[in-house]
Amino acid sequence: MTTGLPARAALIALDWGTSSLRAYRLDGAGRTLDTRHLPWGIMRLPQPLQEGAATANALSGFELAFEQACGDWLRAEPNLPVIACGMVGSAQGWQEAAYLDVPVDLPRIGTLLTRVERAGATPVHIVPGLIQRHGLPNVMRGEETQVFGVLFDQPGGGADDVLIGLPGTHSKWVNARRGRVTHFDTFMTGEVYAALRGHTILGRTMTEAPAPDMAAFERGVKVAGAPAGRAGVLSTIFSTRALGLTGELAGGAQADYLSGLLIGHEVAALADMLRQQGELPRIVLCGDDTLCQRYLVALHHYGLGTPEQARNATERGLWHLAVSAGLVPAAAESSPPISTKETP
Amino acid sequence: MTTGLPARAALIALDWGTSSLRAYRLDGAGRTLDTRHLPWGIMRLPQPLQEGAATANALSGFELAFEQACGDWLRAEPNLPVIACGMVGSAQGWQEAAYLDVPVDLPRIGTLLTRVERAGATPVHIVPGLIQRHGLPNVMRGEETQVFGVLFDQPGGGADDVLIGLPGTHSKWVNARRGRVTHFDTFMTGEVYAALRGHTILGRTMTEAPAPDMAAFERGVKVAGAPAGRAGVLSTIFSTRALGLTGELAGGAQADYLSGLLIGHEVAALADMLRQQGELPRIVLCGDDTLCQRYLVALHHYGLGTPEQARNATERGLWHLAVSAGLVPAAAESSPPISTKETP
Numbered sequence: 055m056t057t058g059l060p061a062r063a064a065l066i067a068l069d070w071g072t073s074s075l076r077a078y079r080l081d082g083a084g085r086t087l088d089t090r091h092l093p094w095g096i097m098r099l100p101q102p103l104q105e106g107a108a109t110a111n112a113l114s115g116f117e118l119a120f121e122q123a124c125g126d127w128l129r130a131e132p133n134l135p136v137i138a139c140g141m142v143g144s145a146q147g148w149q150e151a152a153y154l155d156v157p158v159d160l161p162r163i164g165t166l167l168t169r170v171e172r173a174g175a176t177p178v179h180i181v182p183g184l185i186q187r188h189g190l191p192n193v194m195r196g197e198e199t200q201v202f203g204v205l206f207d208q209p210g211g212g213a214d215d216v217l218i219g220l221p222g223t224h225s226k227w228v229n230a231r232r233g234r235v236t237h238f239d240t241f242m243t244g245e246v247y248a249a250l251r252g253h254t255i256l257g258r259t260m261t262e263a264p265a266p267d268m269a270a271f272e273r274g275v276k277v278a279g280a281p282a283g284r285a286g287v288l289s290t291i292f293s294t295r296a297l298g299l300t301g302e303l304a305g306g307a308q309a310d311y312l313s314g315l316l317i318g319h320e321v322a323a324l325a326d327m328l329r330q331q332g333e334l335p336r337i338v339l340c341g342d343d344t345l346c347q348r349y350l351v352a353l354h355h356y357g358l359g360t361p362e363q364a365r366n367a368t369e370r371g372l373w374h375l376a377v378s379a380g381l382v383p384a385a386a387e388s389s390p391p392i393s394t395k396e397t398p
Numbered sequence: 399m400t401t402g403l404p405a406r407a408a409l410i411a412l413d414w415g416t417s418s419l420r421a422y423r424l425d426g427a428g429r430t431l432d433t434r435h436l437p438w439g440i441m442r443l444p445q446p447l448q449e450g451a452a453t454a455n456a457l458s459g460f461e462l463a464f465e466q467a468c469g470d471w472l473r474a475e476p477n478l479p480v481i482a483c484g485m486v487g488s489a490q491g492w493q494e495a496a497y498l499d500v501p502v503d504l505p506r507i508g509t510l511l512t513r514v515e516r517a518g519a520t521p522v523h524i525v526p527g528l529i530q531r532h533g534l535p536n537v538m539r540g541e542e543t544q545v546f547g548v549l550f551d552q553p554g555g556g557a558d559d560v561l562i563g564l565p566g567t568h569s570k571w572v573n574a575r576r577g578r579v580t581h582f583d584t585f586m587t588g589e590v591y592a593a594l595r596g597h598t599i600l601g602r603t604m605t606e607a608p609a610p611d612m613a614a615f616e617r618g619v620k621v622a623g624a625p626a627g628r629a630g631v632l633s634t635i636f637s638t639r640a641l642g643l644t645g646e647l648a649g650g651a652q653a654d655y656l657s658g659l660l661i662g663h664e665v666a667a668l669a670d671m672l673r674q675q676g677e678l679p680r681i682v683l684c685g686d687d688t689l690c691q692r693y694l695v696a697l698h699h700y701g702l703g704t705p706e707q708a709r710n711a712t713e714r715g716l717w718h719l720a721v722s723a724g725l726v727p728a729a730a731e732s733s734p735p736i737s738t739k740e741t742p
Contacts, residue, residue, distance in 0.1 A: 190626040190637040191644045224636065239629050240636040242598065249593040254586065282534040284674075285583050286667040287631055288660065292568065292584040293534040300535045316632065323630040330628075 061087050064382045066124045066134050067372035068178070070142035071196055072097050076368070077123035082382070084373035086366070088127075094119035096141050096148075116148040120178070128176055135381035137372050139181035140196035143168060148178070153185035153193060157236045160202050164378030181375055184235060192240055196368075197226045203371030204338055204364045205230055215335040217328070219353075219361070221317075221345045223248075227324060229335065239327075241320045244345075247313055250291060256312060259298045261305035268351070270307035274314020275352045278322035287319040313348065321352035328358070337361035405431050408726045410468045410478050411716035412522070414486035415540060416441050420712070421467040426726070428717040430710070432471075438463035440485050440492075460492040464522070472520055479725035481716050483525035484540035487512060492522070497529035497537060501580045504546050508722030525719055528579060536584050540712075541570045547715030548682050548708045549574055559679040561672070563697075563705070565661075565689045567592075571668060573679065583671075585664045588689075591657055594635060600656060603642045605649035612695070614651035618658020619696045622666035631663040657692065665696040672702070681705035 064082040068075065073095035079088040094100055099115030100122070113121070128134060143151030151168035167179040183195035197220050204218050220226040223244040229237040251257045277283050277290050294312045297303035303311055328334055337353065339346045339361045346363055354360055377384045408426040412419065417439035423432040438444055443459030444466070457465070472478060487495030495512035511523040527539035541564050548562050564570040567588040573581040595601045621627050621634050638656045641647035647655055672678055681697065683690045683705045690707055698704055721728045 185644070187644065189624075190621065190634065191640040191646065192636070193640050193643055239633055240640075241629070241632045242600075242636050243632050245598045246590075246594070246632060246635075249597045250590070253593045253597045254589050256586075277534065280533075284667065284671055285585070286663055288585045288587050288590060288664055289583055289667065290534065291590075292536065292586050296535040296537050296584075299537055300529070300531065302535065319630055320632055323628065323633065327628055 063087055063127065063131055063134055065373065065376050066127055066136045067369055067376070068120075068123065068136065068138035068142070069140055069196065069199075069368045069372070070138050070147075071095055071140040075119055075123055077127075078369045078372065079124070079127050080369065080373055084370070084377075086369055089369075090123055092119065092123055094122070096144070096146060116142075117172075132176070134176065135376060136176055136178045137167070137181065137376045137379070137381060138178050139199040139368070139372060139375075143180040143183060144195055147180075149180060151180040151182045153183045154198075156184050156186040156238065157234055158184060159234050160198075160205060160230075161233065161378045163198060163202065164375045164380075167375075167379055179376075179379065179381065181372075184238070186238060192238060194226055194228075194238065194240070197228065197238075198235070199371035199375060200340055200364075200367040201228050201230060201235060201371070202374055203367035203369070204340055205233060206374040207364070207367075207370050208338075215333075217335040217337045218364075219337060219339045219341075219349060221339070221341045221349050225320060239324070241323075243316050243320050247316050250312060250316075251309060256291060256294050256308070259295060259305055260308045260312075263306035263309070267307045267310040270303065270310040271314040271317075271348060272351060272355070274311040274316075275318035275321075275355050277315055278318040279356065283319070283322065287316065290315055290319070314352075317348055317352045318355070321349065321356050321358070325356040325358055334358065338364050340364040340367045407431055407471065407475055407478055409717065409720050410471055410480045411713055411720070412464075412467060412480065412482035412486070413484055413540065413543075413712045413716070414482050414491075415439055415484040419463055419467055421471075422713045422716065423468070423471050424713065424717055428714070428721075430713055433713075434467055436463065436467055438466070440488070440490060460486075461516075476520070478520065479523070479720060480520055481511070481523045481525065481720045481723070481725060483543040483712070483716060483719075487524040487527060488539055491524075493524060495524040495526045497527045498542075500528050500530040500582065501578055502528060503578050504542075504549060504574075505577065505722045507542060507546065508719045511719075511723055523720075523723065523725060525716075528582070530582060536582060538570055538572075538582065538584070541572065542579070543715035543719060544684055544708075544711040545572050545574060545579060545715070546718055547711035547713070548684055549577060550718040551708070551711075551714050552682075559677075561679040561681045562708075563681060563683045563685075563693060565683070565685045565693050569664060583668070585667075587660050587664050591660050594656060594660075595653060600635060600638045600652070603639060603649055604652045604656075607650035607653070611651045611654040614647065614654040615658040615661075615692060616695060616699070618655040618660075619662035619665075619699050621659055622662040623700065627663070627666070631660065634659055634663070658696075661692055661696045662699070665693065665700050665702070669700040669702055678702065682708050684708040684711045 063079045065080045067078040075092045075094045077090040078086050081087050100118040142148050149170045166182050170178040181199055184198045186192040201218050215231050218228045225241040225243050227239045294308050376382045407423045409424045411422040419436045419438045421434040422430050425431050444462040486492050493514045510526050514522040525543050528542045530536040545562050559575050562572045569585040569587050571583045638652050720726045
């Protein structure tokens with residue numbers, strides 16, 4: 055826990071997903087003063103004590119996690135506003151925050167926060183997710199905040215066409231123009247990789263490798279664009295096993311090859327769709343650095359250049375959203391983010 | 399067990415895969431006299447008794463399973479030849495049977511059986527698998543026998559171009575011309591379906607349905623050919639969840655919709671590849687009847703007509719292979735298969 059709070063804060067911002075909770079204490083210029091990373095995702099909240107559970111004053115798992123994330127920050131500065139994004143606003147979350155329909159002007163998101171009332175304590179403002187109803191429906195929760203952070207840290211506030219890539223368990227690719235989200239796609243690449251590795255025959259011949267095998271990864275990336283890639287990913291993934299049987303791919307290289315196959319198919323499909331739409335947009339990547347490095351390899355291979363990488367997009371997004379919602383004054387909004395420090 | 403063997407047999411044929419063992423007793427015209435279905439796949443063989451295991455005469459799991467499958471048949475007619483196909487010839491099998499390289503003339507397979515010697519008892523002849531080394535490597539074990547059965551039961555012995563579809567855990571699509579296998583593709587559709595359903599977020603909103611929802615299946619089939627299908631299967635599968643969130647797809651319909659998505663992507667890719675090659679071949683489907691019905695829907699939707707279905711392909715293939723290997727005389731080879739009866 056932080057003891058003594060040297061700088062005066064202006065906002066508490068929570069990135070509250072399925073498997074973890076990150077809390078940020080931000081100053082009046084949107085700079086991060088403190089960060090905490092807790093394991094209390096909405097599907098694994100702390101359990102209320104049994105004796106307490108019987109009383110009317112028992113705290114819910116959400117309240118318990120919230121207390122650990124920022125209770126001391128709020129006791130030191132009781133009037134701080136609190137904003138949160140992610141699955142905390144889902145049907146399984148603290149309180150459901152409705153989806154906004156795409157296309158949507160991003161500043162509108164800040165005017166439609168869902169307020170969780172907390173019996174005399176500071177309320178929590180939850181950011182809505184986005185839903186796309188044309189074509190096959192699509193949804194996001196949490197990524198809209200990252201997109202907000204990326205766009206409003208850009209020179210000109212994201213005036214030009216931009217494609218924001220958010221690789222992860224479910225990768226999102228978000229098209230935006232002049233602060234308006236116009237379309238997005240989801241690829242279940244990360245989760246499919248884990249399911250194939252853990253629960254199909256492909257995992258059986260894989261062995262642990264001491265370090266990532268980026269040559270095997272690149273070999274996989276190229277398959278989607280090769281003649282054999284036309285059969286699609288349901289077919290090419292079998293080559294992970296067949297190359298092993300023919301002695302052309304060691305067990306320790308198979309996981310990275312499979313990772314390359316999947317990311318390659320994702321990025322090749324994306325490149326095809328972008329080319330059908332005409333001029334290629336500027337691309338910004340945002341996410342885990344190691345994973346972004348893999349996507350950079352694939353984007354380069356499929357002719358999508360070398361995108362820039364955005365950092366601290368979630369906390370920047372939560373800050374800009376709080377400003378646009380009037381939770382904090384816009385005083386020094388254009389200040390760049392500073393590096394964060396972790397406290398337990 | 400069969401007591402009394404009314405008709406004289408000419409061949410014992412075994413279809414011995416990873417998870418089960420089927421034994422056939424065939425007469426001199428290739429007709430099935432008896433069938434047995436045992437759970438002794440090569441990955442789940444019966445365990446030798448502990449006391450027996452210490453002696454030199456202990457039978458291996460393969461011998462124990464073999465005895466249950468056809469020991470009595472061989473005691474009644476000790477000189478019957480025995481042929482086997484499938485994973486029993488893999489590196490984890492009874493004895494490894496080398497792969498033959500594609501393209502391959504099918505009658506050649508029959509001349510290259512691997513003989514398992516059994517200490518004074520009847521030997522077992524194992525059919526080799528096929529390997530394709532051009533492009534991405536690909537392998538099969540067992541399906542080459544089904545292809546043999548389909549082709550050599552065709553009028554003219556499979557003289558024309560034919561594409562044989564073998565849907566299953568790993569679907570195979572095998573191109574053959576004048577008795578020669580020229581190319582094959584593998585799609586891991588069945589196994590990917592099981593992994594997505596059992597081990598990703600897609601399974602969480604699925605509920606059991608009293609009967610298959612073929613309308614949901616067809617809806618999924620069509621997606622691969624719709625504009626949204628261009629993003630590829632890593633993307634479209636997420637619509638299983640998103641359509642549930644928007645109330646457009648009930649929990650009980652989601653599994654069949656996902657099945658349709660995957661089979662649709664497989665068949666759409668196949669149709670694209672066939673059109674790039676020029677004239678469409680005649681298609682023959684071979685496999686589980688319920689699954690073949692699903693593939694017929696998808697093949698029809700993607701303009702590949704209404705293929706015929708082959709039945710009893712494995713036992714017919716084992717018969718024709720035994721004839722081509724000289725294990726049995728070719729006497730009445732052209733007789734059609736008769737219906738089988740199951741004995742425990």
